[in-house]
Amino acid sequence: MDLRTFKKISDYEWEIPVTFRHDMRVGVRLFATRQLLEDALDDLSIQQAVNAATLPGLAGPVVVMPDMHQGYGFPIGGVAATRFPDGVISPGAIGYDINCGVRLLSSGIEYETAVEELDSLATALNHFCPSGVGVKGALQLSQSELDQVCRQGSRWALKRGLALEEDLERTEEGGMLEGAEPAKVSKRAKERGQNQLGTLGAGNHFIEVDVVDQIFDARAAQAMGLIEGCLVVQIHCGSRGFGHQICTDYVQDFQAAVRRYGIHLPDRELVCAPLNSPEGIDYMAAMRAAANYAFANRQLLASAARQAFEQVFAGRVGNWHLRQVYDIAHNMGKVETHRVDGEKVKVCVHRKGATRAFGPGSPGLPAEYQAIGQPVLVPGSMGTASWVLVGTETSMERSWGSTCHGAGRVLSRSQAKKQVRGDDLRRKLEADGIHVRAGSLPGLAEEAPQAYKDVDRVVETVVGAGIARKVARLIPVAVIKG
Amino acid sequence: MAENLFAGFAERPHTADWALDVWAPDFVSLLREAAKGMYSLSEIELHPGARVERSFSLHAVDLESLLVSFLSELLYLGERDRLAFDTFDLRVENNHLEAILQGAPIVEQSKEIKAVTFHDLKIIDKSGQLSVTIVFDV
Numbered sequence: 001m002d003l004r005t006f007k008k009i010s011d012y013e014w015e016i017p018v019t020f021r022h023d024m025r026v027g028v029r030l031f032a033t034r035q036l037l038e039d040a041l042d043d044l045s046i047q048q049a050v051n052a053a054t055l056p057g058l059a060g061p062v063v064v065m066p067d068m069h070q071g072y073g074f075p076i077g078g079v080a081a082t083r084f085p086d087g088v089i090s091p092g093a094i095g096y097d098i099n100c101g102v103r104l105l106s107s108g109i110e111y112e113t114a115v116e117e118l119d120s121l122a123t124a125l126n127h128f129c130p131s132g133v134g135v136k137g138a139l140q141l142s143q144s145e146l147d148q149v150c151r152q153g154s155r156w157a158l159k160r161g162l163a164l165e166e167d168l169e170r171t172e173e174g175g176m177l178e179g180a181e182p183a184k185v186s187k188r189a190k191e192r193g194q195n196q197l198g199t200l201g202a203g204n205h206f207i208e209v210d211v212v213d214q215i216f217d218a219r220a221a222q223a224m225g226l227i228e229g230c231l232v233v234q235i236h237c238g239s240r241g242f243g244h245q246i247c248t249d250y251v252q253d254f255q256a257a258v259r260r261y262g263i264h265l266p267d268r269e270l271v272c273a274p275l276n277s278p279e280g281i282d283y284m285a286a287m288r289a290a291a292n293y294a295f296a297n298r299q300l301l302a303s304a305a306r307q308a309f310e311q312v313f314a315g316r317v318g319n320w321h322l323r324q325v326y327d328i329a330h331n332m333g334k335v336e337t338h339r340v341d342g343e344k345v346k347v348c349v350h351r352k353g354a355t356r357a358f359g360p361g362s363p364g365l366p367a368e369y370q371a372i373g374q375p376v377l378v379p380g381s382m383g384t385a386s387w388v389l390v391g392t393e394t395s396m397e398r399s400w401g402s403t404c405h406g407a408g409r410v411l412s413r414s415q416a417k418k419q420v421r422g423d424d425l426r427r428k429l430e431a432d433g434i435h436v437r438a439g440s441l442p443g444l445a446e447e448a449p450q451a452y453k454d455v456d457r458v459v460e461t462v463v464g465a466g467i468a469r470k471v472a473r474l475i476p477v478a479v480i481k482g
Numbered sequence: 483m484a485e486n487l488f489a490g491f492a493e494r495p496h497t498a499d500w501a502l503d504v505w506a507p508d509f510v511s512l513l514r515e516a517a518k519g520m521y522s523l524s525e526i527e528l529h530p531g532a533r534v535e536r537s538f539s540l541h542a543v544d545l546e547s548l549l550v551s552f553l554s555e556l557l558y559l560g561e562r563d564r565l566a567f568d569t570f571d572l573r574v575e576n577n578h579l580e581a582i583l584q585g586a587p588i589v590e591q592s593k594e595i596k597a598v599t600f601h602d603l604k605i606i607d608k609s610g611q612l613s614v615t616i617v618f619d620v
């Protein structure tokens with residue numbers, strides 16, 4: 001495969017025709033500059049997108065974002081829409097960390113006012129937000145409480161006094177997907193979920209305090225409560241061992257299901273079942289339970305972050321309260337209505353490492369975002385900028401209402417560790433004014449900025465393609481990692 | 483990280499996740515080497531004193547699925563009970579595994595593996611020498 005494989009649509013959009021390989025059912029649409037596309041040819045991400053284009057019941061092209069990189073089965077940065085209810089659902093095309101996502105909280109605290117307190121703030125966030133390998137949360141949920149979390153998501157946290165009504169209004173799906181069914185979740189997934197709620201985990205998950213560096217759309221920023229020069233908080237994590245176990249269970253079960261349904265796939269990680277089959281219905285119900293668990297997890301971490309801010313800033317700074325900007329998933333399967341060949345069609349949109357990016361006027365957006373479009377949160381690599389974008393009409397037309405989710409890796413974790421020492425990186429970040437709390441120095445090195453693409457280039461690409469608009473750029477001042 | 487010519491494991495570069503090459507003369511040894519390789523990737527350290535034993539049985543549609551189930555079981559025991567194992571008594575017949583494992587509590591673990599994937603998973607038998615590449619979600 002080389003650049004001749006692709007048909008250029010614009011400087012930011014390319015296509016692989018359905019005729020490229022005999023088993024493809026649809027084409028692949030890639031959002032990338034020529035350089036990003038050439039870079040992507042260095043790993044298997046595009047090959048994996050072509051494999052995804054063989055899934056039965058696809059309603060249109062598989063879409064790939066500029067932060068694409070090689071995953072397992074389905075590429076990270078991939079979007080696939082299957083016809084509901086006779087298309088398929090593929091757990092591997094959603095990922096093990098079901099409803100991994102990002103939450104953004106804004107404040108009116110000016111950086112200049114807070115700068116002397118940032119080290120204390122990093123310590124407080126690290127204290128209130130449990131993180132790291134094998135770390136348990138403060139709650140030990142009973143079976144019935146866990147079932148309530150599965151069904152109610154963030155609304156369960158609201159009832160426990162750990163959320164504000166506004167938090168739920170400013171969360172994708174109100175922080176609660178309908179149709180979750182805890183009875184479709186295995187006993188061992190529940191065991192793993194009972195003591196992990198309210199924990200960050202490890203790997204690339206983080207809590208980051210940023211400063212709003214630059215605003216590009218004053219009206220949208222005002223609607224979101226983003227003020228130039230003020231602090232905000234990003235929380236990146238998912239459904240923890242609960243979601244990992246659900247995906248593991250169903251990928252294993254679906255190995256037999258594909259044989260029963262006579263589905264032939266180029267990669268066993270793409271296993272799937274018809275959405276209207278017993279297997280598909282069960283997985284959807286279990287996946288929604290994991291999604292709700294993840295919404296509740298980020299909600300509890302947001303509540304903990306508020307405690308940290310209160311401890312550090314109450315009585316010292318006037319407006320220290322954190323208001324939710326938005327909470328959005330980037331690993332999820334959702335039944336949505338999109339236009340295909342001019343007709344409204346119900347589809348199951350699989351997003352894996354891709355963010356929903358609904359345009360202005362879309363149903364389900366809170367009133368204050370109806371005119372501007374849905375907020376899209378794009379964290380950069382550690383120590384680099386992050387972005388707040390909004391969805392557009394073009395994203396609804398070209399990318400199944402989706403856009404990018406981050407910077408996208410370019411180096412393997414072992415390569416990153418060979419090039420970067422964790423203690424050196426921490427010193428460099430501290431020298432740049434970024435306060436770091438990390439559970440593991442090798443883990444820190446694996447997430448070094450060199451291991452990722454330049455998030456600014458990724459954002460320029462989705463903006464150039466019209467599938468998102470810029471609202472604000474954020475720069476980090478404190479990072480908490482497991 | 484090869485242990486000898488006939489059985490061992492080595493990390494293979496992967497952009498986002500971890501990949502492990504594993505080889506062995508038979509399937510039971512392949513399971514054992516895969517387990518050791520997975521623990522090595524997680525940088526797990528066992529308690530030097532307290533020994534524990536666990537046993538379980540698994541059934542799968544084929545040997546690749548059995549390999550994934552076996553490693554997934556170890557991940558589960560690692561997370562739920564904070565245990566890892568270094569001695570493996572394994573018996574496999576008709577895609578059915580009987581396992582008796584000895585090990586100890588985990589005292590140190592640097593990395594978390596979310597899951598064992600089926601991505602491009604194929605056990606290759608070349609003149610009686612088995613090999614496989616396993617991709618882990620991290």
